[in-house]
Amino acid sequence: MSKRPHLVDALAGFGVTFATMFKKPVTEQYPEKPGATAKRYHGRHQLNRYDDGLEKCIGCELCAWACPADAIFVEGADNTEAERFSPGERYGRVYQINYLRCIGCGLCIEACPTRALTMTNDYEMADDNRSDLIYGKDKLLAPLQPEMTAPPHAMAPGSTDEDYYRGNVRSDGLVTPLGMPTVKPREAVL
Template sequence: MSERDGRGAVSPRANGAVERPRRGDVPAKRASRLPAPGQGFGVTFAQIFRKVTTEEYPEVPKVTKPRYHGRHVLNRHPDGLEKCVGCELCAWACPADAIYVEGGDNTAEERYSPGERYGRIYQINYLRCIFCGLCIEACPTRSLTMSNDFELADDNRQDLIYTKEQLMAPLLPGMEAPPHPMRLGDDERDYYVRTPDTAQPTDALGVAGRAAARPVEQA
C-alpha cells in the first residue's frame, strides 16, 4: 500500500504503482505565493531577456566538431591503392542494414588493394544510415572513416544511395589511380605494419597526406 506524507501527497507503493487521491484528501500546498497563471507566464517572460542565437545557414557554413559523424570516406594508401579489402565487416556491423559490399579478387595484372581482395562494389544507403559509427569501429584496415560533411539532403531517393566512386577519397599528389602494382613493398605487411618514425598526419578526410614509399601508420 502507499503512504501519505503530512502535505497529503501520495507516495508510490512498494511495487511501483501509485494510488490515486481519494475524496477528502488535502491537496499539497504550492511553494510559490504567485498564482498558477503567474508562474506559467513567468517562464515565458524569463526567456524574452535571454540572448537569441541565430544561425545564418546556409549563407554562413556550419562549423561542426572535429569528431562529428558525417558522410563516409573510403581512404587510400600513400601510393593510391585502396585500403578496403572487401571483408564486409562494416556491412555486418551496421544496425540499419545501410551498407552493401561485394568483394573482388586482386590479380597481378589488376590490383586495387594490397590484400588478396578489394571492395568491388561498395554502397551506403543514406536513407537508412543513422550515423552511429559502428561501421568505423568494425573496419580492420581503417579504410572507412567519417568526414564532417553533413549536407546530404536531396529530392531523389536514388541519389542518396552513394556508390564506391562517390565515397572514395580523392587522389592526393604522388598517388596513382589503381589498378597498379604495390609501391610500398612486396608484402601486405609493408602497408599495415607501422613504426613510430613513419607516423604522418592526415587531412580532413582522414587520407594519409604523404606519398613517400614507406609504411604509413594507421590511426
C-alpha cells in the same frame, strides 16, 4: 494542504520566461554560412586510401555485417598482379551505402579492420531523388592527392600487405618506421 510550494514553482517558471524575453535571439544564416560541427560528428562516410593511392578497403564485408540498419552493401573481388586496387588478396569491387537507411551509429567504423571506412564532418547530403542517396565508390572514395597514383597499380617495391597495414608505405615507396630496432644476425656464441 498548502498551495505555497506550487506558487513558488510557478513564479520560478515565470522567472525563466521573463529572463528569456529580453535575450537577443540567435539566428543562424544556414545556407550562406554553414555552422561548424563538433570534431567527433558522424557525417558522411569516406573510404580511405594509402599514401601511394591504393584503397584501404579489402572487401571483407565486416562493415555490412555490423550495420544494424542494413544500409551497407559490399561485394569483394580478388586482386590480380595486372589489376591491384588494394594490398593483399581482395578489394571492395562494389561498395554502396544507402543513406535512406543509415542511422549514423558508427558501428561500421568500429568493425573495419584496416580503418578503410571513416566518417567525415560533411552533413549536407539532402537530395530530391531517392536513388541519389545511395552512394557508391565514386562518391565515397577519398580524393587522390597529387603524390598518389590512381589504382590499379602494383604495391610499393619490396613491400608486403603487412607493410601497408602497419603504415610503413609512403607515397614514394617502402619506409622503415622510426624507432623500430633493426634485426641483426645472431653472432656465434663462443
